[in-house]
Amino acid sequence: xKLPSLLRRTPFRLTLLFLALFAAAASAILAYVYFASAAExxxxxxxxxxxxxxxxxxxxxxxxxDALNKALIDRSLTQSAFLYLMLDKDGATITxxxxxSPIESMEEDREWITFPFTETDADGRVHRxxxxxxQVRLSGGEMLLVGRSMGDTEAYLARLTQALWGAMGIxxxxxxxxxxxxxxxxxxxxxxxxxxxxxxxxGDLKARAPVRNSGDExxxxxxxxxxxxxxxxxxxxxxxxxxxxxxxxxxxxLTRMRxxxxxxxxxxxxxxxxxxDALQLALDEADNLxxxxxxxxxxxxxxxxxxxxxxxxxxxAADLAAxxxxxxxxxxxxKGLEFSAEIERGLMIEANRPFLAQALANVxxxxxxxxxxxxxxxxxARRRSSGEIEFSITDxxxxxxxxxxxxxxxxxxxxxxxxxxxxxGLGLSLVGAVLEAHGGRVQLDEGPGEYGxxxxxxxxxxxxxxxxxx
Amino acid sequence: xxILVVEDDAEAATAMVRGLTEAGHEPTxxxxxxxxLLEAQxxxxxxxxxxxxxxxxxxIGMVETLRKDGDQTPVLFLSALGEVDDRVxxxxxxxxxxxxxxxxFSELIARVEALSRRRETGxxxxxxxxxxxxxxxxxxxxxxxxxxxxxxxxxxQLLEFLMRHAGQSVTRTMLLEKVWEYHFDPQTNVIDVHIxxxxxxxxxxxxxxxxxxxxxxxxxxEA
Numbered sequence: 142x143k144l145p146s147l148l149r150r151t152p153f154r155l156t157l158l159f160l161a162l163f164a165a166a167a168s169a170i171l172a173y174v175y176f177a178s179a180a181e182x183x184x185x186x187x188x189x190x191x192x193x194x195x196x197x198x199x200x201x202x203x204x205x206x207d208a209l210n211k212a213l214i215d216r217s218l219t220q221s222a223f224l225y226l227m228l229d230k231d232g233a234t235i236t237x238x239x240x241x242s243p244i245e246s247m248e249e250d251r252e253w254i255t256f257p258f259t260e261t262d263a264d265g266r267v268h269r270x271x272x273x274x275x276q277v278r279l280s281g282g283e284m285l286l287v288g289r290s291m292g293d294t295e296a297y298l299a300r301l302t303q304a305l306w307g308a309m310g311i312x313x314x315x316x317x318x319x320x321x322x323x324x325x326x327x328x329x330x331x332x333x334x335x336x337x338x339x340x341x342x343x344g345d346l347k348a349r350a351p352v353r354n355s356g357d358e359x360x361x362x363x364x365x366x367x368x369x370x371x372x373x374x375x376x377x378x379x380x381x382x383x384x385x386x387x388x389x390x391x392x393x394x395l396t397r398m399r400x401x402x403x404x405x406x407x408x409x410x411x412x413x414x415x416x417x418d419a420l421q422l423a424l425d426e427a428d429n430l431x432x433x434x435x436x437x438x439x440x441x442x443x444x445x446x447x448x449x450x451x452x453x454x455x456x457x458a459a460d461l462a463a464x465x466x467x468x469x470x471x472x473x474x475x476k477g478l479e480f481s482a483e484i485e486r487g488l489m490i491e492a493n494r495p496f497l498a499q500a501l502a503n504v505x506x507x508x509x510x511x512x513x514x515x516x517x518x519x520x521x522a523r524r525r526s527s528g529e530i531e532f533s534i535t536d537x538x539x540x541x542x543x544x545x546x547x548x549x550x551x552x553x554x555x556x557x558x559x560x561x562x563x564x565x566g567l568g569l570s571l572v573g574a575v576l577e578a579h580g581g582r583v584q585l586d587e588g589p590g591e592y593g594x595x596x597x598x599x600x601x602x603x604x605x606x607x608x609x610x611x
Numbered sequence: 612x613x614i615l616v617v618e619d620d621a622e623a624a625t626a627m628v629r630g631l632t633e634a635g636h637e638p639t640x641x642x643x644x645x646x647x648l649l650e651a652q653x654x655x656x657x658x659x660x661x662x663x664x665x666x667x668x669x670x671i672g673m674v675e676t677l678r679k680d681g682d683q684t685p686v687l688f689l690s691a692l693g694e695v696d697d698r699v700x701x702x703x704x705x706x707x708x709x710x711x712x713x714x715x716f717s718e719l720i721a722r723v724e725a726l727s728r729r730r731e732t733g734x735x736x737x738x739x740x741x742x743x744x745x746x747x748x749x750x751x752x753x754x755x756x757x758x759x760x761x762x763x764x765x766x767x768q769l770l771e772f773l774m775r776h777a778g779q780s781v782t783r784t785m786l787l788e789k790v791w792e793y794h795f796d797p798q799t800n801v802i803d804v805h806i807x808x809x810x811x812x813x814x815x816x817x818x819x820x821x822x823x824x825x826x827x828x829x830x831x832x833e834a
Contacts, residue, residue, distance in 0.1 A: 421827075431713060432796065452699075467765060470789060471804040506798040511678035568798070 152327050156320025158314055165215035171305050172560060175298055177294040182291040186273035187253065188369035193223050194277055194287045201279055209285075215235050223289055224258065237286070243274065244286060250278040258290060290538075330359045337366060346374045387437050394433045398426040436567045443496070443574035450579050451493050451567050455608055456510050458488035458530050461498060462522035469505045469520075477514040485523045488530045489608040492579050497605075500534060500575040503568040504601045513595050524607070530579075533602040540599040546585040572603065612727055613655055614638045617647030617673065618662040618689070627660070630716045631723070644668025651677055656684055657727045660719075663690035663701060671704040678705035685726035689714075698794070717828035721780045741777040742834030744813065744821060746770065755813055765790070766809050773822070773832040782829035806830055 146284035201209040204451050213225045217238040230245050243256040258272045274288025333350055340348035349370060350363035372583030443449070466482035508518045516537035524586040541549055550573040569583070576583050581604050588598015616638050618624040624640050624768040631638040639656075641647035645667045651659060659677075663670040674686050688706040690697060692761055701709045708722050739746040743756045751762045751767060762770065768790050773781065809815055810822045823831050 318629050428715070435796075464791065464793070467806075468793075468797065468801050471808055472799055472801045475804050495794045498793050502795055509799070 142552070150324040150328060153320045154326040156316055156323070156412045160320075163312060163316075164309060167305055167309055171302060174301060178298055179291075183255075183273055186289045186291050187275075190273060190275055190287050190289050191287075194275060194285070197285060198279070199288065201281075203284075206279075206281055206283065209279075213237070223287055224274065225288075226286040228284040228286075230284075235283065239286075239288075242286075243272075243288075244276055244284060247284060252276050256288075258288075260290075270296075275293045291529055317432055327359075327442075330363075334359070334366060335365055335393045336372075337363075341370065346370065346377060353391070365477065371536060376445065382444075387441060390431070390534050391434060391437065394430050398423075398430055433567065436571055439496070439499075440567070440571050440574045443571075443578040450491065451496070453491045454494050455489065456494060457486075458490045458492075458522055458532065458605070459486050461494065461501070462488075462520060462532060464518050465498065465501045465505060467501075469509065473509050473518050476509060478509060478512055479517040480519075481517070481522075482520045488522055488524055490530050490605050491608045492605060493575075496575045497579070499531050500572040500603060501534075503572050504534045504603070506535050508538065508599070508601075511599075512536040512538035516595055525604070528607050530605045530607050531602050532605075533600055535598060535600040537588060537595055537598045539595065540588055541585060543587075549585070550583060572601075576603055576605070579605050612657045612724075614723060614806075615641065615647065615650055615656045617641045617644060617650075617659065617665070617670070619643050619665040620662070621625070621796060622689065623662075626716075627719070634720050636723075638743045644670060644673035648676055649675050651682065651684070652680070658723050659684055659686045661686055661688055661706070663688055663697070670706075671700065674705045678802045679723070685720055687726055715782075715827075717780065717825075718782050721782050721785060721828060724779045724832065725776050725785065739774040741774050741832060742819075742821060746774055752791060753813075757818065760812050762809075762812060765805070765811065769809055770804060770813065773830065777832045777834065780825045780828045780831050785829070 149246050195322055195438060197209060197212065200212050212226065213227060213236050216223065217225055217236075224238050226239045226242060227235040227246070228242065228244065228247075229235055230247075232242075232244075234242065239258075246252075247255075253273070253275050255271055255273055257269050259267060259269050261267050270290040272288040274286050276284055288332055337348045337350045349367045352367065353360055392440045393597050402419075405414060405422050408414045409416055409419045460486045462482065466480070466484070470480045470482075505518070505520065514519055518537075519535045521531075521533045521535070522535075523531055550569050573583050584602040584604060585601070586600040588596065588600050590597045614636050614637055616624055616631070618627065618640070620776075621642075622730045624642075627733050628638045639650060641650045643665045644661075647659070647661065648668060651673075651780050659674075661670040661673060665673075668676075670690075674688075677684070677686075685708075686706045688701040689712055690701065690709065691712045707726055710719060710722055737747070737749050739748065745754045746767075747753075748771070753762055753767065753770065754833050768827060769786065772786065772790050781801065786802050786806075787797060789797075806822065810820070814820045814822055821832055821834070823833055825831050
């Protein structure tokens with residue numbers, strides 16, 4: 142992997158950012174430790190130096206300059222912790238463990254100073270620790286200086302600094318390596334997703350991201366992408382299907398209309414019918430075509446809704462069933478069919494009322510159309526034990542053979558024995574589409590069996606989820 | 612009747628103007644909602660026929676403006692959109708009726724005439740009277756020539772609607788929409804069967820048939 146491309150990767154950039162933050166934090170800690178330690182070392186040194194100075198002043202005050210001098214010599218030989226220097230009032234050295242005088246002014250009394258000191262330890266290594274010292278003018282005019290090295294602190298801080306730099310180096314190394322690794326892994330995962338996106342851009346709706354079920358964000362993103370693509374593919378397919386279906390659905394009625402118009406033109410020319418009749422026929426055919434067109438559009442719209450009810454309303458299915466029974470009973474009885482309705486009360490549903498009414502109308506109309514005179518049609522609305530709301534229309538017509546039941550819900554399927562009746566063959570397709578859009582289903586079963594020499598009849602059930610479950 | 616036709620489709624407008632003129636009305640055409648609004652504000656119209664989708668000011672905007680200005684002239688909305696929510700949006704904007712394109716011309720005329728009549732009989736009447744047919748809206752009774760006619764509740768509603776629009780053609784779709792309050796295609800002519808039952812009750816035994824079938828349109832109750 143080339144460095145410039147690596148530098149452009151988000152995870153690697155994040156790594157660099159964190160490393161920089163870490164370095165800044167380490168520097169801050171170092172500075173803090175340094176200043177805190179230095180301050181403490183100075184305070185410690187001053188305390189000890191102060192104590193020693195007190196002792197020495199005591200000796201001087203009690204026993205004079207010679208006793209002090211002797212004490213200083215003794216101490217210089219036995220104690221290495223303190224540095225001493227005593228000058229006479231002219232600034233000449235009387236005694237001391239310092240070769241060079243750090244005293245700058247003979248005027249200052251109780252003046253604290255810091256100066257570097259060179260010493261060689263037992264292993265021959267040279268140290269240059271800082272010394273903290275105080276100069277005090279004695280009552281005889283001599284100047285006494287006592288100092289103490291802060292060298293231990295200096296060495297400690299130096300080691301600490303070194304350790305921190307080392308740690309920083311390791312962190313930097315590991316961080317960069319980790320960053321590159323994470324970046325590469327992420328890039329690989331993102332690459333898989335990107336490949337899917339590119340494929341889709343190029344028109345391949347079948348491309349899917351691999352999902353490892355690891356539950357991480359990228360996996361979730363991949364799964365989400367897949368779900369989105371599934372939806373998209375389904376709705377694209379349904380649009381394509383609707384387009385194909387509309388084209389197909391309209392070709393047959395258009396062909397029929399054209400044929401009829403041609404026949405009526407011939408008839409009109411031959412004087413069999415007059416022009417007005419021909420136009421009336423043409424108008425009727427155009428109306429039928431529009432009706433078919435509207436039905437096809439409604440089916441397409443319902444299918445595109447993909448299980449979501451368009452413009453739902455909350456209402457009692459019992460009222461709808463009662464209205465439909467009231468509307469269709471006279472037509473049924475006029476045809477010589479016995480019509481009955483059994484409606485339970487209180488069947489709340491959330492549905493598109495006009496569409497559901499249309500679905501019921503189509504089924505009832507079919508029942509009336511296909512049941513021979515002397516038969517019976519029954520409308521029932523009830524709550525199933527499962528809680529679902531069921532409308533059922535049972536007739537005593539010829540029924541639909543079991544093998545054909547799935548098929549009749551498809552578009553334009555008309556069974557052979559129904560060809561003599563008018564109709565587009567879209568009635569049950571619309572019913573299917575309406576129920577599907579409501580999260581319900583259509584069930585076709587055998588009717589009551591032989592009845593008045595006909596049968597076995599057909600029972601069409603429209604099953605809907607109840608309102609509270611919807 | 613003076614009718615303002617607001618329609619941007621020139622061909623549809625020409626056909627509509629011609630048809631309305633032939634039906635004995637005085638139509639005026641405006642090419643979009645903005646012109647329609649200007650024309651409407653001149654006043655003197657009995658019904659506005661407004662297309663829903665137009666450039667500049669659309670039908671909804673135009674009707675909303677008119678209603679805000681206090682113009683209560685009945686409005687018939689025309690639209691290529693037949694969805695339920697479109698119908699609701701149209702009626703909410705202040706339209707009185709809604710017709711989906713394409714429509715039969717007889718349907719348009721029937722609805723326009725029904726709208727103008729609605730304004731005239733907007734008052735709260737307790738009795739309706741057409742010829743020798745009388746309807747008491749309080750007692751829910753119907754008499755013809757002094758003889759009481761027993762009607763089912765729905766037959767009563769059906770007759771009430773026909774009486775309120777006596778002398779006018781009403782279509783089957785209008786009856787399903789206004790009497791049963793459903794918007795769907797009943798496939799077979801279920802309405803015809805209801806009408807023939809009603810006809811048997813109000814016309815049987817009388818020498819003059821009041822409930823007439825209008826070819827290619829629907830029905831008409833004549834005195």
